Amino acid sequence: MSDAIRRPKTRDEELLAAEWWAVRTELTDAQRVTRIADELARSFAALQPVRGTGVTVFGSARVPEADPEYARTRDLASRLVREAGATIVTGGGPGLMEAANRGARDVGGRSVGLLIELPFEEQGNAYLDLPIEFHYFFTRKVCFVRYSAAFVAMPGGFGTLDELFEVLCLVQTRKIRHAPVILYGSAFWGGLVAWVREQLLGRGLISPGDEDRMHLTDDLDEVVELAAAAVASRREQASGPA
Numbered sequence: 309m310s311d312a313i314r315r316p317k318t319r320d321e322e323l324l325a326a327e328w329w330a331v332r333t334e335l336t337d338a339q340r341v342t343r344i345a346d347e348l349a350r351s352f353a354a355l356q357p358v359r360g361t362g363v364t365v366f367g368s369a370r371v372p373e374a375d376p377e378y379a380r381t382r383d384l385a386s387r388l389v390r391e392a393g394a395t396i397v398t399g400g401g402p403g404l405m406e407a408a409n410r411g412a413r414d415v416g417g418r419s420v421g422l423l424i425e426l427p428f429e430e431q432g433n434a435y436l437d438l439p440i441e442f443h444y445f446f447t448r449k450v451c452f453v454r455y456s457a458a459f460v461a462m463p464g465g466f467g468t469l470d471e472l473f474e475v476l477c478l479v480q481t482r483k484i485r486h487a488p489v490i491l492y493g494s495a496f497w498g499g500l501v502a503w504v505r506e507q508l509l510g511r512g513l514i515s516p517g518d519e520d521r522m523h524l525t526d527d528l529d530e531v532v533e534l535a536a537a538a539v540a541s542r543r544e545q546a547s548g549p550a
Contacts (some may be wrong), residue, residue: 311527360543362455363394367404367462378407385411436452455541458488458535488534491524507539
């Protein structure tokens with residue numbers, strides 16, 4: 309059995325699989341807690357300039373530059389900077405994350421990437437003004453939520469869905485104040501919204517009104533308007549005590 313024990317490929321795996329016999333334990337719990345605290349402290353300090361202005365754009369790492377979704381995301385990010393005064397925050401990777409960071413850079417806006425340590429994905433894209441590396445998914449999610457006034461979900465896979473529903477759960481349970489959660493593109497997101505209404509609301513698994521926490525639109529003007537209002541509100545709040 310010991311021959312099957314392998315070294316964890318990331319610190320996230322080292323933490324989450326620490327109780328599995330097949331994954332080698334490399335740290336004590338005290339060391340893990342220290343690393344987590346250090347990661348939060350470092351990222352909090354780095355993200356202070358973003359306070360009150362962040363708009364997070366979620367989206368797939370697998371969409372190539374030639375895809376129309378790439379151009380739409382790039383244009384959206386440029387408009388969010390110009391018209392909403394946003395700092396664009398993404399996961400920092402390729403695909404639609406790159407498109408959003410690139411759109412911010414196109415118009416001289418601040419471009420932030422919250423990078424995650426993965427064993428199979430390349431490093432951050434070339435359009436980041438502020439790249440911040442994370443070893444743990446959950447510390448990264450804390451920073452997405454803490455520094456973002458609004459969230460825009462472009463087409464994406466499991467990662468995008470994970471981040472989207474994390475935010476929706478936090479808003480629903482009032483762990484965070486209301487922040488617009490915007491799904492851009494009814495051709496992609498319409499089926500999910502219909503399923504939420506038919507299955508979750510229809511079966512009483514969410515409360516009436518919860519289905520409206522996702523704002524589905526194909527109107528870029530509407531995305532910018534919602535984000536601009538959220539950024540203005542957060543800036544006002546940010547002028548108070550930290």
